[in-house]
Amino acid sequence: SQQGEEDPQALSIQEGENATMNCSYKTSINNLQWYRQNSGRGLVHLILIRSNEREKHSGRLRVTLDTSKKSSSLLITASRAADTASYFCATDAPGGGADGLTFGKGTHLIIQP
Amino acid sequence: EAQVTQNPRYLITVTGKKLTVTCSQNMNHEYMSWYRQDPGLGLRQIYYSMNVEVTDKGDVPEGYKVSRKEKRNFPLILESPSPNQTSLYFCASSLFGADTQYFGPGTRLTVL
Numbered sequence: 177s178q179q180g181e182e183d184p185q186a187l188s189i190q191e192g193e194n195a196t197m198n199c200s201y202k203t204s205i206n207n208l209q210w211y212r213q214n215s216g217r218g219l220v221h222l223i224l225i226r227s228n229e230r231e232k233h234s235g236r237l238r239v240t241l242d243t244s245k246k247s248s249s250l251l252i253t254a255s256r257a258a259d260t261a262s263y264f265c266a267t268d269a270p271g272g273g274a275d276g277l278t279f280g281k282g283t284h285l286i287i288q289p
Numbered sequence: 290e291a292q293v294t295q296n297p298r299y300l301i302t303v304t305g306k307k308l309t310v311t312c313s314q315n316m317n318h319e320y321m322s323w324y325r326q327d328p329g330l331g332l333r334q335i336y337y338s339m340n341v342e343v344t345d346k347g348d349v350p351e352g353y354k355v356s357r358k359e360k361r362n363f364p365l366i367l368e369s370p371s372p373n374q375t376s377l378y379f380c381a382s383s384l385f386g387a388d389t390q391y392f393g394p395g396t397r398l399t400v401l
Binding site for chain 1: 293320322324329330331332334337347377379381383386387389390391392393394395397
């Protein structure tokens with residue numbers, strides 16, 4: 177099954193800086209989603225971007241999607257210590273998504289106070 | 290409050306002793322699924338269900354069973370657990386497969 181791959185695997189930045197994570201995928205999609213996971217806890221949905229959208233904002237989050245490059249980026253502006261978590265991209269399957277989402281392995285983000 | 294609940298949250302068991310992890314959602318979602326999460330391997334889907342009485346295999350179904358007799362419940366059954374099933378398990382639900390998924394808090398299983 178297709179899979180999104182996040183890059184980098186780990187990222188450590190100072191509080192207040194911006195954090196950018198990237199996701200690449202292999203085949204065409206209907207939508208791409210980003211999730212956050214605090215250590216050992218369930219994933220929480222952050223944002224969904226459809227294949228006909230190029231950019232989407234939600235609070236301090238900005239997501240872009242480039243379907244020609246099969247890639248997406250998640251930007252967190254003015255990072256806070258509470259943003260420390262793992263971030264996953266998830267893609268649906270072509271043809272309607274009956275199989276659900278396929279998740280990447282995640283980017284582990286550490287915000288240094 | 291809209292939520293997905295899982296029980297137990299932590300479980301230590303021995304090889305071969307049958308166990309069930311329960312999952313329940315109160316959002317009237319059609320789609321439910323089980324994932325396991327292992328270091329370096331990310332989140333992998335075990336089984337999913339598009340509706341009551343309809344279940345199908347995900348990427349790693351070996352050694353697991355599921356049932357969907359009611360819309361709200363989707364238990365995961367390990368008939369004969371083995372140490373390689375030691376993992377963090379998540380149940381999730383959504384309106385349909387590719388929609389926003391709501392995750393349970395996770396069940397950390399250790400098989401000795």
